[in-house]
Amino acid sequence: MKLFLPKNIFTEKIVDSLEDNSKLEIKFLPASLVTKSVLLEDSLGLIPTLDIIKCEELFISSKFGLSFDDRLCNSYIYFKEGENELENIVLLGDLSSVETVLTKIVFSELYDTKVSVGLSEKPFNSILENKLLVGNQNFTDGHFYKGLSLSEEIIELISAPFVNYVFASKSEEIIGKSAKIFENLSPKFYEQFENQNLISGFPQNALEFVRENIYSVNVELEEQDREGINQLIRLPYYHGLIENIIEPKFL
Numbered sequence: 540m541k542l543f544l545p546k547n548i549f550t551e552k553i554v555d556s557l558e559d560n561s562k563l564e565i566k567f568l569p570a571s572l573v574t575k576s577v578l579l580e581d582s583l584g585l586i587p588t589l590d591i592i593k594c595e596e597l598f599i600s601s602k603f604g605l606s607f608d609d610r611l612c613n614s615y616i617y618f619k620e621g622e623n624e625l626e627n628i629v630l631l632g633d634l635s636s637v638e639t640v641l642t643k644i645v646f647s648e649l650y651d652t653k654v655s656v657g658l659s660e661k662p663f664n665s666i667l668e669n670k671l672l673v674g675n676q677n678f679t680d681g682h683f684y685k686g687l688s689l690s691e692e693i694i695e696l697i698s699a700p701f702v703n704y705v706f707a708s709k710s711e712e713i714i715g716k717s718a719k720i721f722e723n724l725s726p727k728f729y730e731q732f733e734n735q736n737l738i739s740g741f742p743q744n745a746l747e748f749v750r751e752n753i754y755s756v757n758v759e760l761e762e763q764d765r766e767g768i769n770q771l772i773r774l775p776y777y778h779g780l781i782e783n784i785i786e787p788k789f790l
Contacts, residue, residue, distance in 0.1 A: 540713065540720075541582035545570035545633055545704065547613050547674050548738065548749070549605055550585060553758060556727035557720065570635035570673075574707070583713050583720075585704045587635035591772050592785050598714045599768075600706035601789040603721045606764045607690035608700040609755035611748070614638060614673045615686030627655045629666050632673035634658065637703060638689070642671055644774050645692045678745040697774070699767035700757065705787075714790045725759045765789065 544550040546567035554565055568576060570587055574594055577584035591599060607613075614632075618625070625646065630638055639656065646652045659666055663676065677683040693701040708714050732738065732753045738746055757764060768787060775781045 540564070540716065541566065541576075541580065543568055543573045543576045543582060543584040545573055545585065545587075545635070547633065548678065548741075549613065549756060549758075550704075552728055552731040553585075553605070553724070555731050556724055556758075558722070558727070563720070570633045570704075577707060578709065581708070581710050581713060583706060583708045583717055586707045587637045588702050588705050588768055588771055589636040589640055589775070591705070591707070591768075591787050592636075592775060592781060594707075595785060595788070597707040597709060597788065598711050598790050599787045600714050600717055600760075601765055602718060602760055603724065603758060604702050604705040604760050604764065604768075606700045606702040606757040606760060606767065607755065608694065608757065609752060610688040610691055611752035611755055612688050612690035612701065613677075613703060614671060614689035615677045615683055616671045616689060616692075617669065617682065617686050619667060619669050625650065625652050625654055625669060627657065628669040628671060629657050629659045630671050630673070631659050631661070631663065631666070632671075632676060634673055638671060638673055640775055640780065641689075641693065641771075644778055645689070645696060647778070648696055649692060675740075678749065679740050679742075681742050681745055683745060683748065693771070697767060697770035699770050700764050702760070702764050702767045702771065705768060711790060721759075725757070728758050729753060 541564045573584045574586040574590040646654045690701040776784050
């Protein structure tokens with residue numbers, strides 16, 4: 540079976556937690572390409588949650604995903620120093636539909652501000668505007684402690700955990716098989732973070748932050764996480780971006 544995932548510290552540790560991944564063909568992709576790959580062939584993918592909206596045919600695992608319930612997450616917002624009014628924000632890193640759609644909604648709902656969103660591939664420090672960074676660079680470069688957690692903003696908005704990614708497939712059978720693949724995933728996932736030697740490239744302050752907060756990250760979904768998924772994919776409807784409310788095909 541092929542398994543597609545975006546690449547970040549959390550997904551890497553999901554893969555490292557699998558008891559027997561020799562039968563899996565695992566491939567890390569940019570987050571924006573995972574769903575496309577899942578649609579092209581019978582496979583399992585950890586897709587950005589808002590991709591459910593444009594891919595209603597996909598079956599969604601009700602048991603496994605990547606959910607954030609506090610400050611630790613994969614995306615942080617950084618404000619330009621001395622900025623009194625927020626008008627523009629630049630997105631960079633491993634972007635997907637989640638960040639491009641939710642950034643505007645977050646600032647509209649929580650700050651009553653209509654922001655203009657742009658994309659950039661420039662180095663983080665060369666961008667002098669407000670910015671949102673997705674991925675490991677938040678930690679490897681030590682930026683995170685200056686940033687505002689996107690998960691905290693989303694949690695405040697939907698009153699539920701921020702499920703950033705969900706496991707999905709065109710095949711009901713593959714979703715069924717995933718329960719065996721991810722059996723006892725949570726304890727093995729957390730164990731990966733208990734040994735600091737298993738995390739390379741992180742400065743000490745980032746390593747300590749991740750380890751101290753890792754239990755706010757969930758890879759085995761509960762009812763509150765499923766409610767978080769439902770609330771998240773309804774936000775674009777409430778803001779007039781889509782015409783109908785989408786119901787995930789949970790299995």
